[in-house]
Amino acid sequence: MLTKTDQDTLQSYLSDASNMPGGSAERILIPESQAELRTAVQMCAHEGQAITIAGSGTGLTGARVPLGGTVISTERLNKIVSIDAERLRAVVEPGVSLLDFQTAVEEQGLLYPPDPTERAAAMGGTVACNSSGARTFKYGATREFIERLRIFLPDGEELNIRRGAVFAKGNTLTLTSTSGKEYTLPLPTIQMPAIKHAAGYFIKPDMDAIDLFIGSEGTLGAIAEIEVRLLPQPDRIIAGVIFFDALDNVMHFVNEARAASLKTRTQSNVEVGIDSRALEYFDRNALDFIRDEYPNIPPATAAAVWFEQEVTDASEERLLELWYELIGKYTPFMDEAWFAITEKDQEELRAFRHAVPAKTYERIRELQQRKIGTDMAVPDAHFRALYDFYTEEFAKERLRYIIFGHIGNSHVHANIFASTPEEFDHAKSVYHRCVLKALELGGTVSAEHGVGKIKRDYLRDMYGAEAMSDFAALKRVLDPKGLFGRGTMFA
Numbered sequence: 001m002l003t004k005t006d007q008d009t010l011q012s013y014l015s016d017a018s019n020m021p022g023g024s025a026e027r028i029l030i031p032e033s034q035a036e037l038r039t040a041v042q043m044c045a046h047e048g049q050a051i052t053i054a055g056s057g058t059g060l061t062g063a064r065v066p067l068g069g070t071v072i073s074t075e076r077l078n079k080i081v082s083i084d085a086e087r088l089r090a091v092v093e094p095g096v097s098l099l100d101f102q103t104a105v106e107e108q109g110l111l112y113p114p115d116p117t118e119r120a121a122a123m124g125g126t127v128a129c130n131s132s133g134a135r136t137f138k139y140g141a142t143r144e145f146i147e148r149l150r151i152f153l154p155d156g157e158e159l160n161i162r163r164g165a166v167f168a169k170g171n172t173l174t175l176t177s178t179s180g181k182e183y184t185l186p187l188p189t190i191q192m193p194a195i196k197h198a199a200g201y202f203i204k205p206d207m208d209a210i211d212l213f214i215g216s217e218g219t220l221g222a223i224a225e226i227e228v229r230l231l232p233q234p235d236r237i238i239a240g241v242i243f244f245d246a247l248d249n250v251m252h253f254v255n256e257a258r259a260a261s262l263k264t265r266t267q268s269n270v271e272v273g274i275d276s277r278a279l280e281y282f283d284r285n286a287l288d289f290i291r292d293e294y295p296n297i298p299p300a301t302a303a304a305v306w307f308e309q310e311v312t313d314a315s316e317e318r319l320l321e322l323w324y325e326l327i328g329k330y331t332p333f334m335d336e337a338w339f340a341i342t343e344k345d346q347e348e349l350r351a352f353r354h355a356v357p358a359k360t361y362e363r364i365r366e367l368q369q370r371k372i373g374t375d376m377a378v379p380d381a382h383f384r385a386l387y388d389f390y391t392e393e394f395a396k397e398r399l400r401y402i403i404f405g406h407i408g409n410s411h412v413h414a415n416i417f418a419s420t421p422e423e424f425d426h427a428k429s430v431y432h433r434c435v436l437k438a439l440e441l442g443g444t445v446s447a448e449h450g451v452g453k454i455k456r457d458y459l460r461d462m463y464g465a466e467a468m469s470d471f472a473a474l475k476r477v478l479d480p481k482g483l484f485g486r487g488t489m490f491a
């Protein structure tokens with residue numbers, strides 16, 4: 001195990017993509033095997049040191065920003081243990097990057113659907129955050145693909161939890177470590193919204209034990225090994241970026257594409273139908289932000305949508321017709337749309353999708369700003385109300401912003417730019433009004449990034465003080481000294 005204490009090395013572990021300031025740590029431990037990860041946890045627990053587990057640092061909420069103590073980096077736990085194409089299962093260590101993993105499974109004709117846009121993320125980080133991405137519209141979040149987790153608890157005990165093996169009884173969850181130690185966890189009586197959601201612990205009566213750890217943001221233990229479910233790779237994909245002249249047209253297009261997709265998925269008698277796996281949105285400001293790199297964006301565009309659909313040789317032609325018909329109903333810019341049939345062209349469209357958030361975070365870093373980006377989602381019926389609330393508030397308050405993201409899931413990111421501390425405080429107060437509006441509309445404060453340190457107050461807005469102390473009581477059963485993820489989720 002490597003131990004580093006020099007300031008230069010420490011620096012690169014004190015931040016994440018949120019650019020949250022104030023990180024500090026006494027040392028970095030870099031285990032080179034799962035056994036060493038366990039030793040590292042035991043060592044810190046013995047010394048009473050706060051523990052922050054570091055993946056790749058692409059998180060957007062300050063969750064991996066350490067507030068003192070030790071950082072345990074998973075960067076050398078980067079083995080793909082196995083890929084079983086017949087059983088459609090793979091086992092990985094937590095430091096494997098999403099890019100390396102997806103490349104490896106694709107080489108075997110397989111698909112791992114979770115796809116947070118930033119593929120430098122480590123697999124452990126994506127499980128700890130229950131990350132989502134464009135394909136979540138069809139396949140759900142990371143949670144849906146996690147079959148087994150090996151976890152080292154703050155007392156050094158090991159859990160090996162398989163999906164479908166251990167369930168809560170009502171509101172009590174009993175976990176047993178591999179050495180036979182029992183933990184009885186009282187589950188808070190909260191109601192999670194039935195939409196894309198990644199804020200706070202996953203809690204439901206009679207829940208599967210594995211779900212508690214997915215999305216727990218490094219606060220309950222160290223994920224040491226992950227078994228995931230895979231799918232066969234689809235034959236082919238068709239994709240397009242469609243430009244629109246008016247917001248109303250975008251909303252009608254998305255509502256119709258979403259409804260058609262859900263119908264195709266749920267009705268077995270639809271032979272060939274629209275079934276988008278991604279519906280992603282870019283407002284005019286977002287497009288202007290990357291216009292230098294993409295000068296062929298039509299000048300009169302009000303907004304754009306990127307879609308992808310899986311097809312077979314037999315269905316491709318008919319599906320292209322169905323998409324052309326639908327698109328033609330809502331945009332006068334049919335001739336300017338970008339369609340991608342070949343894998344190379346599709347990669348270019350994905351690069352376009354990635355360019356917006358990547359450039360945003362780059363800009364924020366350059367200007368040494370803190371990120372102010374919404375991650376709220378609401379039920380589909382209320383999306384337009386939330387969207388209009390954002391744009392009206394931002395215009396009224398004269399804020400500079402861009403909006404992009406997962407419109408298929410009624411979940412977009414509004415990113416506000418603030419150059420001075422005063423602008424930052426002002427933007428934060430507007431952001432808070434947006435949070436309260438999303439909650440009023442039955443939404444969540446985080447649909448995919450988690451709450452980390454910068455959004456933990458919003459979790460309280462969502463669930464209330466009593467539920468927060470119930471969450472803390474649950475954590476205390478596993479982590480009585482509050483060593484793991486100090487400052488994340490709880491003050």
Ligand SMILES: Cc1cc2nc3c(=O)[nH]c(=O)nc-3n(C[C@H](O)[C@H](O)[C@H](O)COP(=O)(O)OP(=O)(O)OC[C@H]3O[C@@H](n4cnc5c(N)ncnc54)[C@H](O)[C@@H]3O)c2cc1C
Pocket residue numbers: 016017052053054055056057058059060063064074094115116117118120121122123124125126127128129130131132133134217218219221222223224357358361448449485488
């Ligand atoms: C350009 C860009 C685009 C993005 N787009 C998306 C998107 O579309 N969807 C999305 O969901 N996210 C997105 N993100 C956010 C980010 O990529 C994800 O949150 C990712 O899952 C974080 O992984 P990481 O390895 O970088 O985690 P880190 O930032 O290193 O850590 C995040 C949290 O996970 C914990 N953690 C990490 N590894 C472990 C482990 N082994 N055991 C226990 N806890 C652990 C950390 O302690 C911390 O709490 C984006 C980020 C960027 C920069």
